[in-house]
Amino acid sequence: MRPALITATVVIAALGLAACGFGEEGVSVAENDPNHGGAALFATHCSGCHTLSAAGTQGSGSRGLRTQGPNLDQRIETYDDALFAIQNGGFSGAIMPANIVVGDEADEVARFVAEYAGDEAEESPRPGAQPAP
Numbered sequence: 001m002r003p004a005l006i007t008a009t010v011v012i013a014a015l016g017l018a019a020c021g022f023g024e025e026g027v028s029v030a031e032n033d034p035n036h037g038g039a040a041l042f043a044t045h046c047s048g049c050h051t052l053s054a055a056g057t058q059g060s061g062s063r064g065l066r067t068q069g070p071n072l073d074q075r076i077e078t079y080d081d082a083l084f085a086i087q088n089g090g091f092s093g094a095i096m097p098a099n100i101v102v103g104d105e106a107d108e109v110a111r112f113v114a115e116y117a118g119d120e121a122e123e124s125p126r127p128g129a130q131p132a133p
């Protein structure tokens with residue numbers, strides 16, 4: 001490769017890295033999957049506080065920080081629970097902001113979370129929660 005080309009490649013790679021964390025790069029849900037939109041919304045709106053592999057987010061990295069939300073890979077969530085959390089700001093309403101996404105977007109994110117959360121769940125689900133299929 002010529003130096004100019006190498007420089008361009010490095011710049012593009014750096015831009016790609018910089019976009020991580022609030023972009024869709026980590027989304028592993030296929031674009032033709034009905035949950036892709038929800039995954040992309042999750043990656044842009046919820047990534048700061050929640051880990052969820054299907055959206056490529058690592059927001060639960062240090063739970064020592066009070067604002068960090070639960071690792072959703074380890075939580076089984078129903079659609080109703082996810083929508084409730086979005087509309088009310090988690091289950092306690094203390095830290096997570098309510099209505100980060102609303103309307104159809106809230107619906108899409110809740111569907112995505114219900115489908116993909118809990119992939120690594122080991123503990124028993126909370127009473128009333130439906131086990132993953």
Ligand code: HEC
Pocket residue numbers: 042045046047048049050066067068069070075077081082085086089090091092093094095096097100101109110113
């Ligand atoms: C500012 C940080 C923050 C953001 C942004 C955030 N959350 Fe949360 N979330 C939390 C915290 C902290 C909790 C745990 C405390 C609680 O439930 O009130 C939580 C709890 C939850 C829960 C309940 C998990 C469980 O099993 O207890 C769900 C579901 C959830 N969030 C989904 C989302 C979705 C979807 C988004 C994006 C629309 C989002 N969160 C954005 C901080 C955040």
